[in-house]
Amino acid sequence: MCAKPVRKKSPTSIRNYDKDLLKSFYETMMKIRYFEQNIQEKFLAGEIPGFVHVYIGEEATGTGIMTNLRSDDYIQTTHRGHGHTIAKGAELKRMMAEIYGKKPGFCKGKGGSMHIADFSVGMLGANGVVGGGYTLATGAALATRMLGKDQVTVVFFGDGASNRGTFHEAANMAAAWDLPILFVCENNQWASTTPYRTTTSVEDIADRAQGYGMPGVIVDGNDVFAVYETARKLIEDIRKGSGPALLECKTYRIGGHFVGDPEMYRTKEEVQKVFKENDPISRFEERVLDEKVMTREELDQIKEKVLKEVDEAVEFARQAPEPDPSELYQDLYV
């Protein structure tokens, strides 16, 4: 039997979508977008320190997938993890505070952008080590199974990360043990300065699924409806015990690799073209207006609400106290 990955299409119509669901898609995507735009701005203004990687242009992926998760499901994310964290339901204020290195942050300022984690919403951590998360997520999936729970774990990774050996070890283990885990590759075409096809031996990373005996599925990662529906089916199956699957979401990294990246490895035109033609948020807006399932005012209302929420988060983070130097020695051992 031939097992090339399946390519999923966008639903032909979204007329039967629940209004609240549509609103939540937009709200989440906009929240991420504004959050990240603020991060860029504040970083360049010197307010936010460290290394910061934004998710602009990839919002539909995280949103479409996370909408299918329960709050007790687990996710494991990467250095580019703000979007996932927001979509999983983390509180923006504490999140922004962490990114500012402030005391009320999720990690009390010890982690920062690359080490965001919010265990209260099942977000098991970003990771500064590319490909560091696969095996942790596999272990979380193992634990839920051993504990007799029906939680699902989702691990996110980039095209660049797909080449790390940890992917192979985790995928094989998850498949050999039939663990409830979804591997989500966000193929945004770039691994830092490197076009993924120059270092990745296959065009479709989902091709690798077959080598583990798991289903491989490809979807347009900038189409929130397609991502949502594809992930829904996969996550339902996994929750029922089908074992792991690999979902590749084709997307594009609109921002630089990190905020402040001179981007000497690609042209502004390339990026602008994608942004103009394939921005997941514009595409959502056009489609819902086109199919008349939402109105411009509804969209604007959400936008406004989100704008306010993010601004409050920024203000909160700015005003928040820094950790005291003495806290350096806390949280090392239990």
Next chain:
Amino acid sequence: MCAKPVRKKSPTSIRNYDKDLLKSFYETMMKIRYFEQNIQEKFLAGEIPGFVHVYIGEEATGTGIMTNLRSDDYIQTTHRGHGHTIAKGAELKRMMAEIYGKKPGFCKGKGGSMHIADFSVGMLGANGVVGGGYTLATGAALATRMLGKDQVTVVFFGDGASNRGTFHEAANMAAAWDLPILFVCENNQWASTTPYRTTTSVEDIADRAQGYGMPGVIVDGNDVFAVYETARKLIEDIRKGSGPALLECKTYRIGGHFVGDPEMYRTKEEVQKVFKENDPISRFEERVLDEKVMTREELDQIKEKVLKEVDEAVEFARQAPEPDPSELYQDLYV
């Protein structure tokens, strides 16, 4: 296009095989067999120390592949590397001396069975780390390419090793860079005490080739003719610049994992059945006699010659001097 691995059959007839080639198959396989039987015996008698893993039952694989290699081609082997080393043309005396821990050994007694290497015949080393060899072999292939040579590198690995992340990293790199390397999985059904299917998520390890965009081929590893012909084609292509390939040889580990293994994880009957029905050497004998391409006397002559050669190697190793304690400090830095 579907890219399931290809299954190669045995040649329908071996009548057109060159007599010298047939003889060399038998000689190499018998050399390995006697060598390994001696190792077992001498180890159990307390003459050989350390950890020793024998290749009994897998002789056809190493022999069939290595027959296609030039002496300047490279191989990288594993903890179970005696057979490959012999088939690549290493001198038995110095090899046995190394296994005995004697001074004239390839590694002056510093390596032993698990760290045999003979660079003079392109044998880049056994490895005590399962899966440690893939990346080294990939580098050797890279070097030959950069140096403008047409050498081919072959890396051997077990079914157990196929799950190591190093496989993935090396396979992707080799494929992304089109390197002249053949990955040979000797699927002998067992990884130490563990039946491979309990920890390996696919039945055919060659299924993994597709995930790197390289050809995957499966062959009966106990049929020296099938292995030889399959490897010949692959190695020719690789030498011409086709890029890497993955060849899975289905075989069986007749001996324990290491010499002295109590083998409490499988029955004697299972092993005896395979040995009786699928010993690569008996199968060779039967076929050449059946197809009348060799005579019993010819086989016996070779056997005798090989017996003598191995006995001499053992005698050489026994008589050889041990390294002097002062040599401990030699060979650390150049």
Next chain:
Amino acid sequence: MREITFSQATLEAMDEEMSRDETVFVMGEDIARQGGIFGQFKGLPQKFGFDRVKDTPITETAIVGAGVGAALAGMRPVVDMHFADFMGVCMDEIFNQMAKIHYMFGGQKTVPVVLRAPDGLINQAAAQHSQSLEAWFMHVPGLKVVIPSNPADAKGLLKSAIRDDNPVLFFEHKALFRMSGPVPEEEYLTPIGKAKVVREGKDVTLVSYSLCFNTCLKAAEMLDKEGISVECVDLRTISPIDKNTILESVAKTTRLAVVHEAVKQGGVGAEISAIVAEEAIDYLDAPIVRVGAPFTPVPFAKPLEQAYRITPEKVADAIRKMF
């Protein structure tokens, strides 16, 4: 007191802790079907099932990583490393993930994982199966590192390690597994972070751990006959180090020697020596002596391995020179 082997002692620890707490499980390569290379898991799968005593693929990064992830999701995994030599494969999972998660995430989650790592020289196993790597891990904040020298401590420390909410590395010398020794029948825990003065003496403090500690005891007996009274301190834990026990002993004896099987350069001995040179130099009546392996990989051939090994004679020689 009854005597059992080190291997049995660790088996009892596993059995008791797995019985006590259902979230404790163990995974590793080739541990279930045959009971572990040193018999240290024998019978556990029969008692607790193959789900709680898991044979894994040969994937050290996945084993340790999955241990960490399972801990984050509510389990208390014990992970067997097969041989300590393979810890390089999962070094990132150990030092960048397991060790840092609690701190880096601001104390949100604990990571109760135990890594069991059989180490040291045995049977001419050569360069990649004979190593003692504990020193690396004392340089990693967030880990605890335990390294017993006898069955009783092995049992008590393993139980403590499993109950500890921090990640603990448990180094167990391959040559110790067959060693017999008295082990109480009743339940007990040996505290992590406490060294033990096993043999009192007044002329010199000999600090060691693991198999080598037994070598030191033998050296101490040899020296006793020559009139040198050796106090033997078994570190048992190398991170956090029990400074006080060492400093008190040195204050009494005025001399310090540190012995381990790992190579001397950059070893645990350096840290012990540096602590004393920093905090108690005025007590000292002699240079601090370190005995460790020569600075080479472990060689295969018998005479070379013999030259490489730490023996009671070598330890005694080093100490004689202090007087």
Next chain:
Amino acid sequence: MREITFSQATLEAMDEEMSRDETVFVMGEDIARQGGIFGQFKGLPQKFGFDRVKDTPITETAIVGAGVGAALAGMRPVVDMHFADFMGVCMDEIFNQMAKIHYMFGGQKTVPVVLRAPDGLINQAAAQHSQSLEAWFMHVPGLKVVIPSNPADAKGLLKSAIRDDNPVLFFEHKALFRMSGPVPEEEYLTPIGKAKVVREGKDVTLVSYSLCFNTCLKAAEMLDKEGISVECVDLRTISPIDKNTILESVAKTTRLAVVHEAVKQGGVGAEISAIVAEEAIDYLDAPIVRVGAPFTPVPFAKPLEQAYRITPEKVADAIRKMF
């Protein structure tokens, strides 16, 4: 003498060695298209081609392993680790393969590989992008470990490392790349294994390396004004250690302090201290002081990172207490 940056100095070293020897090449993540995170590879692909300046997949085990394999087959690879923090990923390739091949195979083959590893604190990069891990590698026989503190040494040591037939780790502090300093125009090599007395003094020997050595020089100036004369020894190589230079200096000054950015416990300072406590304790008029990072992962927030950092003030304080 002309002044160039540390980054440029290493670039010149690469350029000269790649021009001299066709078998020298460099590979790593994101080094070619953008010239390296610190500009340290800028222009090289244009001059030598993208085949000799290779962007690799994100696969540290394959990069280092392939470096070793390429060396075995006749090349002289330089491998860039991106950040030293990722060396845990390829630890097995470093310590079990690269370091051991020459010895374990009885000297049959040399392994002329250089690993370049940018390390240390910069820009609040937090726990997984700020580490100093050099101490692990001084505990690994078969490796040489080099760690310059300024542009001139960086160039000379990198050239020596590339010509060395042994595997060499070249740690380069991320904060040093922008540092300018005098670098001779004519070709030169800086010997591996030789420390340097950069500043003479008579009251105390201050041993350090990498960025921290510059911190020590500042501390020395501060102390000078207070009447404490500090001799500053730049180790430059931490394996093999240049014992003699240290011992000679201590014999003169009678006091020793060792400073590094890595955590103190189990760091290089322990080894230096232990060497002196073993071989030169009688010279000492004060305890040996070590200054290193606190025993925690590197925290993100500014006040925490600041508390974590080694500063001239902290070094000066530690030294004042010796008098």
